[in-house]
Amino acid sequence: MHILVTGGAGFLGRRLARAILARGTLAGPDDRQHPVARITLADVVAADLPDPRVSSLVGDLADPALLDRAFAGGVDSVFHLAAVVSGEAEANFDLGWRVNVDAMRALLERCRAPGTSPRFVFASSCAAFGGPLPARLPDDQMPVPQSSYGTQKVVGEYLVHDYTRKGFLDGRSLRLPTVTVRPGKPNKAASSFASGIVREPLAGVESVCPVAPETKMWLTSPATVVDNLIAGHEAPASAFGHTRSVNLPGISVTVRQMVDALRRVAGDAVADRVTWKRDPAIERIVLTWPADFEAKLARALGMRADADFESIVRAYVAESVRR
């Protein structure tokens, strides 16, 4: 099998690729396991993942030449992770629609062209939801996004829905919780702080939390979300109902509880590096996101949540030491 991962040079893309390589196989259209012969990591920067089965493809997803190269020799499965992140899509309306919708549609068109109906795992987002919401969202909650990013993700889901219904591909739109702890540097996602308030203090750096301590979030660890992305790929088409959109499991945690967990794992000196200063631009986006989901379909598909935030911090610390 040839697997294409967009946004493949990113943290999640590389982590997903490593997990797929470790498995060695993925489900094909016949629902049987087939050896993974090749993974292409497409991104705007080169992907650093030394493995003979992995190749890095650098360019703009909206560039037909890049897609020509990605689809040369056929593609059996796509994990579409590439996106303009939430804060950036809100600041730059045109860029968000161009990348998050137009470039995605060009990608879907390529999947349609050969008539092979590849599995297409789309990393959607819980930012699909906003406005007045119940405390715990059922699977059939109507998405009313309150950001351009969320709206673009919902439109992407409906594209996946229609391409799937027409048999052009076999799509699965997975609404990711906020992924934390991400290594590396802050990015322009409104949720960037959810990693920063753990990562920076552990690295001896102060971190400003831009939302109030009682702000509740729906969280997943990188390891768990990668497992769930693969579970979303592996599920047979028959396991889905009339929609291919799935709310992924997560844990519902306040920012204060996140810092408390950091304190228990790493001590006061580390946790005290978190300071609080509310940023209205970030709050305007983050406070519209729901913080608790039933995620019934996801669990039926074998997806899971982390045990608690403390275990997420511990796993991050353990991995940081190995790096």
Add this chain to the structure above:
Amino acid sequence: MHILVTGGAGFLGRRLARAILARGTLAGPDDRQHPVARITLADVVAADLPDPRVSSLVGDLADPALLDRAFAGGVDSVFHLAAVVSGEAEANFDLGWRVNVDAMRALLERCRAPGTSPRFVFASSCAAFGGPLPARLPDDQMPVPQSSYGTQKVVGEYLVHDYTRKGFLDGRSLRLPTVTVRPGKPNKAASSFASGIVREPLAGVESVCPVAPETKMWLTSPATVVDNLIAGHEAPASAFGHTRSVNLPGISVTVRQMVDALRRVAGDAVADRVTWKRDPAIERIVLTWPADFEAKLARALGMRADADFESIVRAYVAESVRR
């Protein structure tokens, strides 16, 4: 005020224009009534509506030159009725997405450009819904369309939602019931028969009903839906909640009840011109549509439903005589 009506040469577009002319005024951004100085009916064919305030603009909505002409001198309100209809969008996937989404987006971009935030009334459709549904749909029912047409309408709604949220325009997406009785000829809408089974028999012509008699539909008369389109335009922005999508009121009627009403109005000889022959291609689309809605927001906005199907038939007969 200058009002732009896309699909303006169509039956609904002309009827809407006549109703606006009869009113003489429409609400402006200040929520006050302003005289309608000009109506532009844009469509792929010329609009026949002789009135000094009305001009017909012929061309492709996706053509920038047409939009240049439509927006020359500014546009205060848009009624976007133009669409590739359901049956055609299902048969021609590319055409449907190009017209129903891409051309609509180009239109929204024009509204955004001058920074005047025009009211934008989008004729969406109850075809937004499909899959397993409650008997009576609440306003917050999640759209899971089972046709490309329905999916494109939902995507259009999310575009309107985001353009509105950003303040680029003041959008209102109205999900129209099946409109019957339409005069003229059958079209490629899967619901075309809902007019045909009344119109053709009254004209002395046989009509084949392609769905079973017990098929239930959500119906509106042309007069009522035009009133509701205008009510959707007139409502102040503050009357909407966190979404701009509105399920329009209608009446829930089986096809058998429709023919029975025709029988009561026009007699056995006329009603017996309806014959029954199920068409799987049409049933595949029509049977996914819901047939009953709560439509609470719509009623709060002053929208209304017809009394019953018999009154719809009587109104059609009365109007046919006048034509």
